[in-house]
Amino acid sequence: MLKQFQSGGTGQLQDRYEGPVMAFHEFYQDDFRPRDHYLPMWEHIQIAGQQMLGAKARDAHLALHNEGVTFTVYSDADEGIERVWPFDILPRIIPGAEWNQIESGIKQRIRALNFFLKDLYHGQRILKDGVVPPELIYRGKDFRREIMDIDPPHDIYTHISGVDLIRDEDGRYLVLEDNLRTPSGVSYMIENRIIERRILPEFFARYRVRRVEHYPDLLLQALRHLSPRGAESAVIVVLTPGIFNSAYFEHTFLAKEMGVELAEGRDLVCKNDKVYLKTTLGLRQVDVIYRRVDDDFLDPLVFRADSTLGVAGVINAWRAGNVALANAPGAGIADDKAVYAYVPDIIRYYLGETPILASVPTYQMTDPQDRTYVLDNMQKMVIKAVAESGGYGMLMGPSSNASQRAEFARKIEENPRNYIAQPVVQISRHLCYLDGELESRHLDLRPFAIYGSEIEVVPGGLTRVAMTKGSLVVNSSQGGGSKDTWVLAD
Amino acid sequence: MMLSRIAESLYWMARHLERADNTARVLDINVVHMLESDEGVTEEMQWKPLLAIVGADEFYEEFHPDGRITVQRVIHLLTQDRKNPGCIHHSLKLARENARVVRDRISNAMWETLNQFWLTTDKHLAATLQPWRAAEFYAFVHREVATFFGLSQSTMMRGQAYGFTALGSLQERADMTARILDVRYHLLLPDLSLVGSPLDYYQWGALLKSLSGFEPYRRQYQGGIRPIEVVEFVVLDPDYPRSLTYCVEGIERALGRIGHVPDGAVADRLHALRGHLSGVTANDIIDQGLHEYLDDFLARLAEFSDALQADYFDAHLGDAQ
Numbered sequence: 001m002l003k004q005f006q007s008g009g010t011g012q013l014q015d016r017y018e019g020p021v022m023a024f025h026e027f028y029q030d031d032f033r034p035r036d037h038y039l040p041m042w043e044h045i046q047i048a049g050q051q052m053l054g055a056k057a058r059d060a061h062l063a064l065h066n067e068g069v070t071f072t073v074y075s076d077a078d079e080g081i082e083r084v085w086p087f088d089i090l091p092r093i094i095p096g097a098e099w100n101q102i103e104s105g106i107k108q109r110i111r112a113l114n115f116f117l118k119d120l121y122h123g124q125r126i127l128k129d130g131v132v133p134p135e136l137i138y139r140g141k142d143f144r145r146e147i148m149d150i151d152p153p154h155d156i157y158t159h160i161s162g163v164d165l166i167r168d169e170d171g172r173y174l175v176l177e178d179n180l181r182t183p184s185g186v187s188y189m190i191e192n193r194i195i196e197r198r199i200l201p202e203f204f205a206r207y208r209v210r211r212v213e214h215y216p217d218l219l220l221q222a223l224r225h226l227s228p229r230g231a232e233s234a235v236i237v238v239l240t241p242g243i244f245n246s247a248y249f250e251h252t253f254l255a256k257e258m259g260v261e262l263a264e265g266r267d268l269v270c271k272n273d274k275v276y277l278k279t280t281l282g283l284r285q286v287d288v289i290y291r292r293v294d295d296d297f298l299d300p301l302v303f304r305a306d307s308t309l310g311v312a313g314v315i316n317a318w319r320a321g322n323v324a325l326a327n328a329p330g331a332g333i334a335d336d337k338a339v340y341a342y343v344p345d346i347i348r349y350y351l352g353e354t355p356i357l358a359s360v361p362t363y364q365m366t367d368p369q370d371r372t373y374v375l376d377n378m379q380k381m382v383i384k385a386v387a388e389s390g391g392y393g394m395l396m397g398p399s400s401n402a403s404q405r406a407e408f409a410r411k412i413e414e415n416p417r418n419y420i421a422q423p424v425v426q427i428s429r430h431l432c433y434l435d436g437e438l439e440s441r442h443l444d445l446r447p448f449a450i451y452g453s454e455i456e457v458v459p460g461g462l463t464r465v466a467m468t469k470g471s472l473v474v475n476s477s478q479g480g481g482s483k484d485t486w487v488l489a490d
Numbered sequence: 491m492m493l494s495r496i497a498e499s500l501y502w503m504a505r506h507l508e509r510a511d512n513t514a515r516v517l518d519i520n521v522v523h524m525l526e527s528d529e530g531v532t533e534e535m536q537w538k539p540l541l542a543i544v545g546a547d548e549f550y551e552e553f554h555p556d557g558r559i560t561v562q563r564v565i566h567l568l569t570q571d572r573k574n575p576g577c578i579h580h581s582l583k584l585a586r587e588n589a590r591v592v593r594d595r596i597s598n599a600m601w602e603t604l605n606q607f608w609l610t611t612d613k614h615l616a617a618t619l620q621p622w623r624a625a626e627f628y629a630f631v632h633r634e635v636a637t638f639f640g641l642s643q644s645t646m647m648r649g650q651a652y653g654f655t656a657l658g659s660l661q662e663r664a665d666m667t668a669r670i671l672d673v674r675y676h677l678l679l680p681d682l683s684l685v686g687s688p689l690d691y692y693q694w695g696a697l698l699k700s701l702s703g704f705e706p707y708r709r710q711y712q713g714g715i716r717p718i719e720v721v722e723f724v725v726l727d728p729d730y731p732r733s734l735t736y737c738v739e740g741i742e743r744a745l746g747r748i749g750h751v752p753d754g755a756v757a758d759r760l761h762a763l764r765g766h767l768s769g770v771t772a773n774d775i776i777d778q779g780l781h782e783y784l785d786d787f788l789a790r791l792a793e794f795s796d797a798l799q800a801d802y803f804d805a806h807l808g809d810a811q
Contacts, residue, residue, distance in 0.1 A: 197525050201622040204525035211526045214691045220712065234712065259708030 086481030142332030222452030270313030504658030
């Protein structure tokens with residue numbers, strides 16, 4: 001039986017968590033002993049004393065502050081506020097066997113979703129066979145008719161993905177979202193590791209932790225692989241919307257680690273279906289663009305005409321095969337939250353395999369029966385806009401008030417294709433060291449996969465933590481923090 | 491004109507500081523990189539090369555007859571062991587003693603920085619440095635040394651005093667760069683046929699990081715980390731401030747400020763160093779054997795050092811002029 005964690009108990013860590021107790025606990029077993037893979041760390045804390053953690057937490061904050069590891073929170077009131085990346089010093093540890101299952105599950109999804117994208121933008125066999133309803137695709141905001149019949153290099157659409165995983169009440173890993181457009185967070189995965197190593201080398205000494213810092217090298221090799229003029233002479237740029245973007249730190253980080261130019265739209269120009277970088281020595285042809293600008297803003301001649309962030313003509317250059325874009329425009333339809341419900345079918349259809357990772361049950365608001373059920377049970381649901389990310393455009397039923405629910409009900413009636421609903425999953429929790437106390441907080445996991453000559457999933461990921469007590473929302477824009485994530489070699 | 495003794499002190503002040511910084515850098519990279527797992531790499535394999543780089547292998551055997559190589563022991567020997575005159579603690583002590591001699595030749599800001607640096611270090615190293623506090627200490631050493639040399643750039647007149655300071659640091663740097671490359675390269679590349687292929691990102695990355703060359707290298711070369719390009723970069727690139735070519739060109743500039751001694755040996759020795767580096771490509775170096783090439787370079791550097799000693803520091807032993 002589960003019980004509250006109030007008592008410090010017999011030599012156990014104190015945990016003053018007061019929220020619902022159904023959620024799976026990453027650290028404790030049901031009898032409140034640490035799980036086996038946390039024992040070495042736990043023993044170390046017992047020996048060194050809990051107050052040691054206080055000094056370590058201060059060191060970590062100071063180091064992040066000095067290094068300028070920040071992110072920007074947008075609000076309606078102003079242009080955005082820069083904050084120090086909130087970091088919890090206790091690592092999340094994933095045993096090797098558990099990781100193997102995650103890794104093969106992610107690879108399977110990405111393979112299937114790439115077949116799916118290729119099909120959607122060519123013959124649309126899957127729609128004709130009635131596996132995915134055509135109207136779901138045609139009404140999807142991120143289905144881009146403009147790119148029909150374009151063949152991206154090696155038929156890869158999703159070079160970089162950050163698949164969000166959660167664990168349900170039984171500890172089973174579920175996919176929550178496949179982020180296939182311009183997923184961010186990988187720089188924080190690496191910064192977390194660098195900080196953790198500086199702050200808590202004692203912990204590392206007790207484990208065999210797999211490395212994550214070769215991610216930029218994998219990315220560079222995958223991007224070079226796409227170069228129309230061959231990998232050897234490839235000129236690669238990272239395309240950023242600029243310093244006001246919330247992920248600008250990450251854009252600079254990746255450009256620097258890969259040793260490539262960080263460009264804004266105004267640094268690039270197209271001529272004769274080729275893309276050039278404006279340099280002090282004249283125009284230099286670009287082969288591969290790792291773009292961190294959304295489809296909408298990528299090319300004002302093809303998508304939004306009012307965009308000043310993109311490069312006029314880049315889509316034609318891509319169509320002509322003179323430049324490669326990562327990720328491919330139009331990939332967003334495959335991580336649309338309404339299409340998400342069909343991913344298990346998509347995997348069976350293209351691969352003939354059983355999905356390795358489970359999904360969260362999803363109600364389609366275009367289905368009248370589903371819609372009525374959801375509108376009657378909004379307090380038990382999470383309602384999400386299908387093409388939003390980062391925790392924007394979302395209603396958490398249990399913590400919502402009547403007027404918020406009325407607003408979402410109205411929006412759903414107005415545009416049902418734009419919303420889906422899912423039952424609230426009590427996502428797993430973990431110990432965090434907060435203000436001198438050990439407390440439990442909910443978290444998720446975003447591993448990163450790179451599709452180059454093959455698919456590689458870096459052993460680790462970004463663990464995001466809902467720092468507010470009881471909250472299930474982990475997005476950094478909504479006050480989330482993070483932990484270093486260790487995959488064990490065993 | 492400058493007193494030989496003053497010139498010698500400026501030279502050694504800079505040289506000991508550069509040495510402390512370089513030692514801290516190789517240690518730091520190892521401390522940071524030992525934390526995660528690498529298949530089949532033992533503690534001994536990880537730490538033994540460091541002893542070779544700083545030339546402390548013999549000391550080590552003397553103090554630890556059981557021959558067991560551990561993190562704790564290596565860190566102690568290279569950081570603070572009083573019996574090792576090349577340890578960081580002792581290098582800083584000598585740097586500061588030399589600086590005291592030349593206080594009037596360096597700026598106040600330089601003196602105060604170095605003095606505080608020494609006092610803090612001495613206090614800190616009174617206790618044994620634990621491996622998990624080591625990274626923090628080495629970062630402190632980098633920062634302080636960088637501040638000191640930064641101040642020398644912005645506060646010293648570009649005359650003889652500056653010239654001897656630059657000589658000391660560049661000569662030590664060239665020496666250390668050659669040693670790091672020599673030792674690491676042979677451990678990392680047992681098979682010469684792989685010289686053109688991208689190899690282990692972490693091990694080669696660590697080599698470049700211990701020479702503060704990781705990021706500039708990535709900018710210069712996009713094809714992964716290839717041994718042949720590492721050699722080209724670390725030995726020959728005139729713009730990379732730790733390359734052998736850069737150091738030797740810097741030494742040449744510094745000697746230009748100081749002026750040559752009539753009938754001195756320094757000019758010839760410098761010429762020999764320059765000759766060793768010019769007109770060769772990375773391929774030539776690999777063909778003739780990197781180890782032999784670097785050995786030869788270090789030998790010429792040592793001869794240059796002897797000439798420097800004879801021409802400038804021991805000048806009073808010769809005939810009165």
